[in-house]
Amino acid sequence: MRAVVVGSGIGGLATAIRLRKLGYKVIILEKNEKIGGRMDYIESNGYFFDTGPTLLLMLKPLIELFKEVEENINDYLNLVKIDPLYRVYFKDGSFLEPSNDLAYYVRQVSLKEFKNLLKFYSDIAYMYNDTIYNFVEKNYYSVFDFLNLRSVKLLLKHKMLDNLYYRVSRYFDDYRLIFANTFQSMYLGISPFNAPFVYTVVNYMEAIEGIYYPIGGMYQIVKSLEKILNKMNLRILRETEVKEIDKKTNTIYTNKGFFDADVIVINADLPYAKSELLNEKLPNYDYSCSTIMLYVGYEGSTNMLHHNVFLTDNYKQSFESIFNKGIIPNDLSFYVNISSKTDRIQSPKNCENIYILIPVPNLKVLRE
Known part of the structure; x- marks a missing residue:
């Protein structure tokens, strides 16, 4: 039995591993040179930034994935528990540090x-x-x-x-x-x-x-799964972009030819998969907010923690502006991640890698 997984995000990699364990001949098709999907990183002048997820929750499913293929997650990842969980800053100058x-x-x-x-x-x-x-x-x-x-x-x-x-x-x-x-x-x-x-x-x-947090950055999770895929002799075809999927014949058309499969798994965003790959009309979805991302290489040291949340006093109005009115609030809440607080190799000596995420309206809401 042949299985093709479209997309090499975490879900795609995990699914491919499980299908291979079940005896399928599996191929992963990835349109980019680098695997991992949204779990990505950028590196510049000695600063490393995770560009996707920055919090690792619910370890159980990840641990079970390794166990299913008779591997020990600790042989692949050095997982550190972050505590306090984060620092939440308020406009009155106070803060809370929720903790385990x-x-x-x-x-x-x-x-x-x-x-x-x-x-x-x-x-x-x-x-x-x-x-x-x-x-x-x-x-x-x-x-x-x-x-x-x-x-x-x-x-x-x-x-x-x-x-x-x-x-x-x-x-x-x-x-x-x-x-x-x-x-x-x-x-x-x-x-x-x-x-x-x-x-x-x-x-x-x-x-x-x-x-x-996995020492070395969140992308270490992708690297660990790639090692398992290599052990299982599972093929990943990079820079292979899927153009169309014919559900009637189970044929996948790409920029490098076509593939037939008994099982097709699409590990892509639902709207993209429906409209671009399956040629289906999209329902009138309500989309989540968007973000403005800043990646700052800071020469010096801050007094923040690994995870930091800055909340505005105009809490309700801020969310209404983003989700209902389609405007950027005057007073913003935002999230700051500094992984070098836990993992010194993420930035040069005496410096910090400051990742800033600012929620803003999505383009559909702005247009409306």
Whole structure:
């Protein structure tokens, strides 16, 4: 049986490994010279910057992938737990440092608010356990796999579809704890004022399971999977751009000829795959926000942490501007990553690699 994976992002690489383990002859088609998809990096004058994901959460699926092919993840990656998780800055000059060490966290808030925090963590941990086993780690072949009696009961039990921001705000009096426990929906490109409460499972992943970083940068994950692919004699055809996929004949047309397959896996963005590869008309999707990215090689040292979040006082107005009005807010929230705080080889001596991510409206919203 022949399988072709279109795209060498993390999902494509992991799928190829599993298909090969099942006995398929697998080829990965990658249009770029470098594999990894969005998990990429740039290097300039001794500064290294991850250009895709910067937080590694939920280690379990990655560990299981290595185990499935009888490999030990620790032989490939030096994973470091980041704690405090990040520093959240507020306009009044104060900050919070959420931590896996609750004894450290309790010193930053009142006893009442700490009890509220424990209640919040308890509730989302309970919801997380039900969500992972009944929603996340499950294949969906039809709408009935999701809309069944058990799923509906769990949705109602945890009130998963409640508005995220307003539900979280019921736990705390301190606005800083509300802000610090709602901005995480932006990892998924969704305003906390539009997101369902179930997305707070991300908070659980951070606070209870932790945030990790692979020494050498996030691209080390790609390199480790490439080593496994090489061990399995799996072919990656680089600079091979897929032009069209004929679903009737299972034929893939590229700039270097065509490929037939018994199984085709498309590891590309859904809108791109539908419109460009399958020639299908796109539904009227609502897209997430866009970003402005800055990569700064800084000569000197800052007092920031590995992960830093700067939140505006105009929290709700900022999100409304980005997601509803299509305008760039006057007062911006943004994220700063400095991996050289943990991994000194990411920048020259006595320097720092400062990655700045600023959420802005996407082009579709701006045009409208």
